[in-house]
Amino acid sequence: MSEQIETPAPRIWVFIEQEEGQPHPVSWELLGAAARLSAELPGSVVEGVLLGHNVAGIAPQAYRYGATRVYLIDDPLLEPYRNLPYGHGVSMLVTKYKPEIFLFGATTLGRDLAGTIATRVHTGLTADCTELTIDPKLKILAATRPTFGGNLMATILCRKHRPQMATVRPRVLSMPEPLPAAEGELLREPLDLNERDIPVRRLRLIPGKEQLNIEYADVIVAGGRGMGGPKGFTLLEELAESLGGVVGASRPVIDAGWLGHEHQVGQTGKTVRPKLYIAAGISGAVQHTVGMSGSNFILAINSDPKAPIFQVANASIVGDLYKVIPELIRQVKGTRNGQ
Amino acid sequence: MHSVVAIKQVPDTSNVRINPETGTLIREGVPTIINPYDIHAVEMAVRIKEQFGGTVTVISMGPPKAMEALIECVEQGADRAILISDRRFGAADTLATSYVLAHTIEALQKEGPVDLLLFGKQAIDGDTGQVGPGVAARLQVPLLSNAVMIESFDPVARKAVIHRKIEQGVEVIETSLPALLTVEKEIATVKRAALSNVINAARYKPELWTGDAPVPFDPEQIGIKGSPTIVGKAFTPTPRGAGAILSVAEKGLRQTVADALAMIVQANVVTFEHHNGGRS
Amino acid sequence: MGSKHTFDAIVVGGGPSGSAAALTMARAGLKTILIERGQFVGAKNFFGGVMYTHALADVLPEYWERKPPFERPVTEQGYWMLSPDSVVRIMHKSEHYKQEPAEAYTVLRALFDPWLAEQAVAAGALLITKTTVSHILQDAKGRVIGVRTDRPDGEVYAPIVIIAEGVNNLLTQKLGLIKNDLPPRFVALAVKEYISLPPKEIQARFGLSGPSEGAAIDVFGDATLGLPGTAFLYTDRNGLSIGVGMLLEEFVAHKLRPYEVLARFKNHPVIQPYLEGGKPLEYGAHLIPETGYDRMPKLSAAGVMVVGDAAGMVDAVHREGTNLAMTAGKLAGTTAIAAHQANNFSAAFLKQYRQSLEASFVLKDMKQYRRMTDFLDSTPHFMGTYANFLNDAALRYFTAHGMPKRDMEKQIVGLLQERRSFFGMAQDMLKLLRAMRG
Numbered sequence A: 001m002s003e004q005i006e007t008p009a010p011r012i013w014v015f016i017e018q019e020e021g022q023p024h025p026v027s028w029e030l031l032g033a034a035a036r037l038s039a040e041l042p043g044s045v046v047e048g049v050l051l052g053h054n055v056a057g058i059a060p061q062a063y064r065y066g067a068t069r070v071y072l073i074d075d076p077l078l079e080p081y082r083n084l085p086y087g088h089g090v091s092m093l094v095t096k097y098k099p100e101i102f103l104f105g106a107t108t109l110g111r112d113l114a115g116t117i118a119t120r121v122h123t124g125l126t127a128d129c130t131e132l133t134i135d136p137k138l139k140i141l142a143a144t145r146p147t148f149g150g151n152l153m154a155t156i157l158c159r160k161h162r163p164q165m166a167t168v169r170p171r172v173l174s175m176p177e178p179l180p181a182a183e184g185e186l187l188r189e190p191l192d193l194n195e196r197d198i199p200v201r202r203l204r205l206i207p208g209k210e211q212l213n214i215e216y217a218d219v220i221v222a223g224g225r226g227m228g229g230p231k232g233f234t235l236l237e238e239l240a241e242s243l244g245g246v247v248g249a250s251r252p253v254i255d256a257g258w259l260g261h262e263h264q265v266g267q268t269g270k271t272v273r274p275k276l277y278i279a280a281g282i283s284g285a286v287q288h289t290v291g292m293s294g295s296n297f298i299l300a301i302n303s304d305p306k307a308p309i310f311q312v313a314n315a316s317i318v319g320d321l322y323k324v325i326p327e328l329i330r331q332v333k334g335t336r337n338g339q
Numbered sequence B: 001m002h003s004v005v006a007i008k009q010v011p012d013t014s015n016v017r018i019n020p021e022t023g024t025l026i027r028e029g030v031p032t033i034i035n036p037y038d039i040h041a042v043e044m045a046v047r048i049k050e051q052f053g054g055t056v057t058v059i060s061m062g063p064p065k066a067m068e069a070l071i072e073c074v075e076q077g078a079d080r081a082i083l084i085s086d087r088r089f090g091a092a093d094t095l096a097t098s099y100v101l102a103h104t105i106e107a108l109q110k111e112g113p114v115d116l117l118l119f120g121k122q123a124i125d126g127d128t129g130q131v132g133p134g135v136a137a138r139l140q141v142p143l144l145s146n147a148v149m150i151e152s153f154d155p156v157a158r159k160a161v162i163h164r165k166i167e168q169g170v171e172v173i174e175t176s177l178p179a180l181l182t183v184e185k186e187i188a189t190v191k192r193a194a195l196s197n198v199i200n201a202a203r204y205k206p207e208l209w210t211g212d213a214p215v216p217f218d219p220e221q222i223g224i225k226g227s228p229t230i231v232g233k234a235f236t237p238t239p240r241g242a243g244a245i246l247s248v249a250e251k252g253l254r255q256t257v258a259d260a261l262a263m264i265v266q267a268n269v270v271t272f273e274h275h276n277g278g279r280s
Numbered sequence C: 001m002g003s004k005h006t007f008d009a010i011v012v013g014g015g016p017s018g019s020a021a022a023l024t025m026a027r028a029g030l031k032t033i034l035i036e037r038g039q040f041v042g043a044k045n046f047f048g049g050v051m052y053t054h055a056l057a058d059v060l061p062e063y064w065e066r067k068p069p070f071e072r073p074v075t076e077q078g079y080w081m082l083s084p085d086s087v088v089r090i091m092h093k094s095e096h097y098k099q100e101p102a103e104a105y106t107v108l109r110a111l112f113d114p115w116l117a118e119q120a121v122a123a124g125a126l127l128i129t130k131t132t133v134s135h136i137l138q139d140a141k142g143r144v145i146g147v148r149t150d151r152p153d154g155e156v157y158a159p160i161v162i163i164a165e166g167v168n169n170l171l172t173q174k175l176g177l178i179k180n181d182l183p184p185r186f187v188a189l190a191v192k193e194y195i196s197l198p199p200k201e202i203q204a205r206f207g208l209s210g211p212s213e214g215a216a217i218d219v220f221g222d223a224t225l226g227l228p229g230t231a232f233l234y235t236d237r238n239g240l241s242i243g244v245g246m247l248l249e250e251f252v253a254h255k256l257r258p259y260e261v262l263a264r265f266k267n268h269p270v271i272q273p274y275l276e277g278g279k280p281l282e283y284g285a286h287l288i289p290e291t292g293y294d295r296m297p298k299l300s301a302a303g304v305m306v307v308g309d310a311a312g313m314v315d316a317v318h319r320e321g322t323n324l325a326m327t328a329g330k331l332a333g334t335t336a337i338a339a340h341q342a343n344n345f346s347a348a349f350l351k352q353y354r355q356s357l358e359a360s361f362v363l364k365d366m367k368q369y370r371r372m373t374d375f376l377d378s379t380p381h382f383m384g385t386y387a388n389f390l391n392d393a394a395l396r397y398f399t400a401h402g403m404p405k406r407d408m409e410k411q412i413v414g415l416l417q418e419r420r421s422f423f424g425m426a427q428d429m430l431k432l433l434r435a436m437r438g
């Protein structure tokens, strides 16, 4: 009789990020990706990892987005987020349950934590992936990410070390449809840590001025260097407002101080995937387009018929934006008024 | 007071060209720069030195050419520069890189205490932002990523108050020292280097550390051997493909804009009626 | 604040003239600082493309062992006279050009300038970049004692300052060594592109046997719309240097945009096939002083000397500049060494610099071609008329089958007279001769 060693089902883990009890939507995007990976990895399971204080209420949401089990460490030391207790708790879970794949959101928190975990458990971590698949031959995670400022894509593999870790930026993956009702298992684990073991302490939080979340806007009207100065942005605001959207920008706009950095779209700004993206006076450098090419519909306005932005746009208007935008506003408002 | 700053020389990605046939990077003639965040880290370290005395050491793992970047840091006011360079370090991923940098810092700690470790938020070539957290984990020092300001710094009580940017705003943290900060550009605006520093830098020769000397590195943890991740394949992103081109010059302003709006409506991404609301 | 930085000599500008001066002085043990404003030496410098080794050898005898970043030796050179649709070529190729090292090489300044500066550093000079000299410091008696840079605490002192700032000679002007800005009559503007091409293509197109051969071609006539000026086409290792240069005044008078003139030249039916498939990698514009011997600045004063383009040391006829610059740099350096030995930095002592220049080819050539700019200025039709004539004459000559040769010759002479009266022609020739003789 052969010795049957029971190998546990490969676990695909997603870190469920929360702050002040609010789950970050990127966690659900990641659960969607985990489900797709799981379909290609026979026998695998999708599970969530949740840390915080009084956050058990988030677990059922995770089930609806596809987690069959949630590992929960609930401890007062985990509110607010600090690198050390989170690093301690999560790496303990990894050591104990040996997941095959572990995904994090490439948020400030996720990046802070994932880099720590990967080093602690001594494995590979691929940052800022834009696509996650299972390599059909090797049956391991194939994580694709842009390098060299978005000029090149590279598919990264982690052959020998486990878990295979990756981070993905919010809005790079699409949001899955939640199931109306789903059951899951909640597994609590202790933190085993004292406050005096933690050499950092939050003194206070200065809330951000405006919580502009262009990542999750449905309509973005973005302006580039072609706007020529800060004044023109009032026009873009007017157009954005009439479309129920927000204003975005390319980097030179932020560098010049015409708008705050929270408006920046692109490689070093935010990744967005609105339904409608209007790019005015933006040339379309890769560093910009990597951040917005996931949009459903792109309308580009540029006076240069050879502008590279036209290569990614669904509709391109060759013309002076200072003529086109006011006309757009006029016609959009006209439609609104039922004309 | 001893601050150590890790800096990386990176290709100026605004100038990167890709061979579209082979999908490989044309490195030839691409200018290199100091990773933009890292020079702000150097500036911060120099300001701390100006206030509290002590020294600033910059370290970099990279090819011999990275000497230039280190010398630029000396121009900016660093006192000592170390290039950790060896063919065997090549093709390191973030785990192997964090090992080499952590091991180097440990060697410096043997010479005397290190109070502050400064890293850039991320390197613009790899864009991972993992090396700093990795080094902090290895050295078991507090990590403060995305630092935007040092509110107070007390080398005697070995405490500092740091502002770090997080999603909800700015978090003010008190930490013990030594601590590792990964910094945003706001941490300190880079001043134009004084002529004395530039003259010193022109005379300065950075130290060269190899895989064996002055401190031996574990051959299992460096370069390809020490890197769990490998690049399976590299390729140029596939363009989305261009859509319709509408020219104001040809069709006139009104018609062009009307055509564009019609396409948007057709694509069913936004419905303008939706906003009609109480207005009409 | 800050310690006072004192050197034996300061050189402003890391072009060929500045590096040559720094190298010469550093070799003699003078504590020398070379200050360059560019990101690196050579960052913004470019030129047509031919470097003459005689001057380099004079500055650095062992230059060949130091592996200068030459592109190709010039083994074939000459002139192309363009009419709107044809060309007459006068090219010279000789075994003589094949010795090594050759007399002239094409070079790219972004590579050559750093190499030459490195030689100065190897000799002991201190090089700092990204630093602009904003002022020349003088004592109460007007003697130059150092420079101020645009950096905090940015002053450096030395008993000798060598100004090697190039054609935009602001410091030379501020010191009053030259009256004012050069009027557009005396500056040429050149625009240039570097076009990358595989070496095999370059060799095939220019009839070169391999990378050890290269061509340097000056182009006249239609290249500059028949206006006074020249265009050039030089072969580099992996690319071509192509450009046009005209007096600033001409661009202004004819409302021409420099890049349009270059684009037109590149599209000329004779030129275009040479560039086919090449990728333009660099584009730039640069001034060339056409100061001429008679309008050169004062070359020295107490504690200061001016070298190279800053002093208008360009031979406009042969479009030589780097060799004059390097030789001038060396002679200024030698003078500085003598001044240190004599501990005498007075205006009178530094006059030696001008004397040694007079004895060298630098001022001899400058003197010889002193009327050249004036000649072109007063004979604006020279280029266009004669280039077109040559092409038409060649056409008759080569296609006049069945016509008595005497008639054909008459026709050709007639062609020329149609365009320019006999008297006018004779005048042109006389003027040209005078301009060439100096």
Ligand SMILES: Cc1cc2nc3c(=O)[nH]c(=O)nc-3n(C[C@H](O)[C@H](O)[C@H](O)COP(=O)(O)OP(=O)(O)OC[C@H]3O[C@@H](n4cnc5c(N)ncnc54)[C@H](O)[C@@H]3O)c2cc1C
Pocket (backbone or CB within 6 Å): A149, A223, A224, A225, A226, A227, A249, A250, A251, A252, A253, A264, A265, A266, A267, A268, A269, A270, A280, A281, A282, A283, A284, A285, A286, A287, A288, A291, A301, A302, A303, A304, A307, A319, A320, A321, A322, B012, B013, B014, B015, B124
């Ligand atoms: C490491 C790195 C990271 C970067 N990250 C980002 C990033 O996150 N986001 C980002 O956006 N960029 C980023 N960049 C910068 C990027 O490379 C480009 O420089 C930038 O996107 C260009 O911005 P732009 O299109 O607004 O300006 P430009 O390239 O200057 O384009 C302006 C456009 O406006 C058009 N225009 C001018 N006037 C008019 C008019 N009246 N009407 C219509 N059109 C007009 C012009 O034809 C032109 O196409 C990054 C660069 C680097 C090196």
Ligand SMILES: Cc1cc2nc3c(=O)[nH]c(=O)nc-3n(C[C@H](O)[C@H](O)[C@H](O)COP(=O)(O)OP(=O)(O)OC[C@H]3O[C@@H](n4cnc5c(N)ncnc54)[C@H](O)[C@@H]3O)c2cc1C
Pocket (backbone or CB within 6 Å): C012, C013, C014, C015, C016, C017, C018, C035, C036, C037, C038, C041, C042, C044, C045, C046, C047, C048, C049, C050, C051, C052, C131, C132, C133, C134, C164, C165, C166, C167, C171, C190, C191, C192, C243, C245, C286, C287, C288, C307, C308, C309, C310, C313, C314, C319, C320, C321, C322, C323, C325
């Ligand atoms: C299109 C073109 C074609 C040419 N072709 C040829 C040719 O084929 N052969 C030939 O021999 N010559 C040629 N020349 C002429 C030749 O380029 C110049 O004569 C030569 O470069 C002069 O050298 P220089 O050292 O005097 O000045 P430059 O080479 O101009 O160097 C001046 C340096 O000083 C620096 N500088 C200026 N001001 C300051 C300051 N205030 N502080 C610090 N640094 C400063 C500049 O950045 C520059 O590096 C050509 C010129 C042009 C424009």
Ligand SMILES: Nc1ncnc2c1ncn2[C@@H]1O[C@H](COP(=O)(O)O)[C@@H](O)[C@H]1O
Pocket (backbone or CB within 6 Å): B006, B007, B008, B035, B037, B038, B059, B060, B061, B062, B094, B097, B101, B118, B119, B120, B121, B122, B123, B124, B126, B127, B128, B129, B130, B131, B132
């Ligand atoms: N090879 C290296 N040498 C020194 N510092 C490095 C190196 N790679 C990364 N760093 C540091 O780590 C930061 C983040 O880099 P990365 O994790 O690659 O995005 C950089 O800003 C540097 O401070």
